[in-house]
Amino acid sequence: MKPEGLSEKDALEWEQKNSDAVAYIKLSLSDEQALQFAAENNAKILWDKIKSTFTGQTEDHKIDASNELKNLQINSNELANDYIARARGIATMCHSLGLDVSPQELVYYTVHGLKGKFAKVRDILKTERDKSIDEVLEILREEETSFNSPSSTRAEGTSTDVFLF
Numbered sequence: 001m002k003p004e005g006l007s008e009k010d011a012l013e014w015e016q017k018n019s020d021a022v023a024y025i026k027l028s029l030s031d032e033q034a035l036q037f038a039a040e041n042n043a044k045i046l047w048d049k050i051k052s053t054f055t056g057q058t059e060d061h062k063i064d065a066s067n068e069l070k071n072l073q074i075n076s077n078e079l080a081n082d083y084i085a086r087a088r089g090i091a092t093m094c095h096s097l098g099l100d101v102s103p104q105e106l107v108y109y110t111v112h113g114l115k116g117k118f119a120k121v122r123d124i125l126k127t128e129r130d131k132s133i134d135e136v137l138e139i140l141r142e143e144e145t146s147f148n149s150p151s152s153t154r155a156e157g158t159s160t161d162v163f164l165f
Helices: 008-027 031-036 043-070 080-096 103-112 116-125 133-148
Strands: none
Touching: 008 043, 043 080, 043 103, 080 103, 080 133, 103 116, 103 133, 116 133
16 A cells, blocks of 8 residues: 655655566466456555465365375376375475375375275285385385286285286
8 A cells, every 4th residue: 555645756666666566476476367466556455465365275275185195095007106106295285285294194194095906905004003105115016016926926915816827
């Protein structure tokens, strides 16, 4: 808001600074966002409108990211590396939005999202709460390797399938 009671010189200086601030703010927006706020020429009001618009969206993003982590599930043909990378990416996104995801939480949601060919491993890992995400990845890689071997009859294993060629 323009202060009242300024001399002509001070008013011109304020107008110039306000105009510069509006330009800098609008330059930092995408074209679509700049169009949304194109009519606003007061820097303070523009900033407040942008802040109120995106504060609500940030809360929505936090909720979405948290739900995405809590509902994480491995896809049917997804490799262990890709699944763990996706889980880590979601945790990073949560962190960037201000949500703290502990390493134990990441492991918890990652393990609970295992299904299909990893269901037996999931049941075992659920009882081993002290595993790191790297250890979980290594266990999943070993399990994948056992699935891909021509004859998989591991005594200790979670895979009892035998592939005959």
